[in-house]
Amino acid sequence: MPVVPHWIAGATTGGAGRRTGDVYDPATGEVTKRVAFAEPSDVDAAVAAAKAAAPGWRDTSLARRTQILFAFRELLNASRDELAAIITAEHGKVLSDAAGEIARGQEVVEFACGIPHLLKGGFSENASTKIDVYSIRQPLGVVGIISPFNFPAMVPMWFFPIAIATGNTVVLKPSEKDPSAANFIAGLWKRAGLPDGVFNVVHGDKVAVDGLLDHPDVKSISFVGSTPIARYVYERGTAAGKRVQALGGAKNHMLVLPDADLDLAADAAVNAGFGSAGERCMAISALVAVEPVADELIAKIKERVATLRTGDGRRGCDMGPLVTGQHRDKVRSYVDAGEEAGAELVIDGRGVQPDVQDGVEAADGFWLGPTLFDKVSTDMSIYTDEIFGPVLSVVRVASYEEGLHLINSNAYGNGTAIFTNDGGAARRFQNEVEVGMIGINVPVPVPVAYYSFGGWKNSLFGDSHAHGTEGVHFFTRGKVVTGRWLDPSHGGLNLGFPQNA
Numbered sequence: 001m002p003v004v005p006h007w008i009a010g011a012t013t014g015g016a017g018r019r020t021g022d023v024y025d026p027a028t029g030e031v032t033k034r035v036a037f038a039e040p041s042d043v044d045a046a047v048a049a050a051k052a053a054a055p056g057w058r059d060t061s062l063a064r065r066t067q068i069l070f071a072f073r074e075l076l077n078a079s080r081d082e083l084a085a086i087i088t089a090e091h092g093k094v095l096s097d098a099a100g101e102i103a104r105g106q107e108v109v110e111f112a113c114g115i116p117h118l119l120k121g122g123f124s125e126n127a128s129t130k131i132d133v134y135s136i137r138q139p140l141g142v143v144g145i146i147s148p149f150n151f152p153a154m155v156p157m158w159f160f161p162i163a164i165a166t167g168n169t170v171v172l173k174p175s176e177k178d179p180s181a182a183n184f185i186a187g188l189w190k191r192a193g194l195p196d197g198v199f200n201v202v203h204g205d206k207v208a209v210d211g212l213l214d215h216p217d218v219k220s221i222s223f224v225g226s227t228p229i230a231r232y233v234y235e236r237g238t239a240a241g242k243r244v245q246a247l248g249g250a251k252n253h254m255l256v257l258p259d260a261d262l263d264l265a266a267d268a269a270v271n272a273g274f275g276s277a278g279e280r281c282m283a284i285s286a287l288v289a290v291e292p293v294a295d296e297l298i299a300k301i302k303e304r305v306a307t308l309r310t311g312d313g314r315r316g317c318d319m320g321p322l323v324t325g326q327h328r329d330k331v332r333s334y335v336d337a338g339e340e341a342g343a344e345l346v347i348d349g350r351g352v353q354p355d356v357q358d359g360v361e362a363a364d365g366f367w368l369g370p371t372l373f374d375k376v377s378t379d380m381s382i383y384t385d386e387i388f389g390p391v392l393s394v395v396r397v398a399s400y401e402e403g404l405h406l407i408n409s410n411a412y413g414n415g416t417a418i419f420t421n422d423g424g425a426a427r428r429f430q431n432e433v434e435v436g437m438i439g440i441n442v443p444v445p446v447p448v449a450y451y452s453f454g455g456w457k458n459s460l461f462g463d464s465h466a467h468g469t470e471g472v473h474f475f476t477r478g479k480v481v482t483g484r485w486l487d488p489s490h491g492g493l494n495l496g497f498p499q500n501a
Contacts, residue, residue: 004035004179006042006203007186009049010196016041021176021205026092026321027312027354029364035179038204043171043211046200050142050169051217053197058139058167060195062116069113069165071192076106076185083184085314087152090178092320092366093276094313098153105157107449108467112161118472119166131484137476139167140219140243144212146233147182148225149175149323150279150388156182158453158466159222164198166475171200171218173208177323213237220474222466223247224281226386227412227458234461245474246461247281247454249386250414254284254443255403255429258293260419264441266300268419272443273392274308274370277322278331281459282415282437282444286376286383287394288403294396298346298374301392305347305370311355312365321354321366322389328366331389338373338382338393347372349390378406386412400425408434413456417443436460 003020005012019037024030038046057065076083084098091098121135143163147155152174160170174182182201189199202208212218213236220243223233230248237244254272256265272284289297313320322328332350339345352369368390376383376393383393397403407416417439418429426440436455439445447453447468454465464474 001031002033004033004183004203006036006038006046007183007199007201008042008046009053009200010190012183013042013045015039019204023090023177023179024324024366025089026323027314027365029325029366032089033180035176035203037176038202038208038211040207040211042202042204043208043215046171046202047142047212047215047217049197050171050200053195054139054141054169057169057195057198060167062119065165065167066113066116068193069109069115069161072189072194073106073109073113075188075192076102076109079184079188083153083181086180086184087178088313088320090180091149091152091323092313093279094317094320097276097313101151101154104446105154108157109161111449111467112165115162115165115472118469119476127482130486131482133480133482136479136481137166137472138479139476141168142218143168143170143220143222143475144215144218145170145172146209146212146221146223146225147172147174149177150276150281152178152181153185155224156185158224159471160199162467162471163222163475164194166472168475169198169200171202171212173202173204173212176203176205179203209233210236213242214240216240218242220244221246222474224466225249230461243474244462245454245464245466247466248459248461249412250281250283250455250459251286251384251386251410251412252282252284252415252417253286253288253407253410254417254419255288255290255400255407256293256297257290257400257418257420257422257425259421260293261421262293262297262300265419266297266304268417268441268443269297269301269392270304270308270370272417274305274319274390275444277319277368278390279323279388280444282446284417284443285387285392287392288406289394289396290400290403291396291398294374294394298372298394301372302347305372308370309355310352310367310369315355317355319370319390322368323366325366327388328368331368331387331391334382334385334387334389334391335371338376338380338391341380341382343376343380343382343393344374345371346374400429404429404432408432411458414459415439415445415455417441417445436465
């Protein structure tokens with residue numbers, strides 16, 4: 001059985017311990033490989049490698065850093081099909097979805113390629129007599145990234161392109177459920193010319209997480225995951241004196257007003273509710289229907305779900321399996337609970353039959369089909385909890401005001417959407433809703449890379465969102481320099497055209 005190793009100082013290493021975890025093919029239920037689980041000494045080795053590489057990378061010119069970023073971008077483009085296949089084999093999402101997450105991650109790489117402009121400081125000449133004052137931004141040093149299973153390529157790419165571009169060195173701890181994408185990306189960085197030690201990968205469980213949170217040489221932590229773990233990461237990391245951005249869970253609402261285009265809204269509800277089997281922090285899980293649209297909207301959703309094929313993501317299906325059997329069982333338990341609580345089960349995904357091609361049926365895969373509940377009340381667990389699966393709940397309300405109150409009363413504030421043809425209502429909603437990312441007739445409002453990603457309330461711990469300008473500021477510290485030069489220096493003669501170096 002192959003073992004996914006750590007990547008430290010530009011090379012793979014099995015690590016100090018013998019602890020491993022199983023990695024599944026979710027479409028078959030089979031263990032296809034194992035992943036090394038880091039011991040504290042492995043974390044120490046990765047951080048030491050990053051610390052040793054930090055001074056040289058910090059002092060590498062912006063021109064050279066940008067050349068390496070562009071090279072990485074080209075390699076990632078050339079390898080995207082191979083990387084998508086790796087993601088699908090371990091996560092289960094369909095290939096088109098895997099390719100989509102790579103493309104969205106690539107946007108951050110491209111944003112980071114503009115780092116010379118993003119790091120420009122300010123300058124005030126002769127602020128006092130013969131005294132100039134100017135500002136600069138410098139890297140933190142060694143930074144840690146702890147990423148979730150649902151986007152094994154995109155979420156790490158929210159952070160490490162900017163961290164590397166700004167002169168930091170990185171230790172990435174990916175999810176142990178789908179670890180191979182991180183090692184593949186590490187190989188691309190090496191081929192792009194990134195010095196050894198600038199990008200490192202340690203795999204594992206809580207031992208690796210706590211090792212990064214507690215290590216005195218790790219200056220910051222970037223985390224994406226569930227709210228309880230995000231809170232833990234934030235509290236433990238900040239207690240250790242680190243800068244922390246911890247993005248937590250979500251319960252994203254889609255408010256549909258009576259004037260909305262219901263065909264568009266039904267398409268959006270299916271796409272955002274069941275894409276990637278609902279394993280997205282930006283998935284729509286609560287559809288808030290302002291009456292009298294609920295019956296017609298539900299009928300349109302049923303028509304669309306009936307056309308979906310659930311099966312192996314490598315075979316052209318619309319929705320794949322869930323990531324593990326344990327997670328599938330947890331999501332099924334919410335369906336059971338919703339039924340027991342009295343919600344109307346419109347579409348039951350528990351008995352889904354996976355798509356068969358070439359006479360092959362993956363009966364042991366981690367299957368759960370699209371599931372739709374109606375007449376859901378706000379005290380039911382299918383409404384209150386982040387299920388992280390293909391379960392969509394319809395909550396009926398009498399007015400815009402009631403829907404807005406429902407959304408603002410929720411503990412989470414990650415993403416939301418409104419579907420309407422009334423520009424005034426949409427503008428009012430974007431002003432009044434207490435959520436960090438808002439879609440207007442857009443169900444999954446993930447910002448482009450030059451804006452920042454992040455929510456409000458229990459969806460974010462810390463003050464900084466991911467990527468965009470906030471990401472650049474998170475991975476750098478400001479300095480202000482006040483200088484006086486009485487005797488200008490003379491640089492000598494050089495008639496050649498000035499070059500970047």
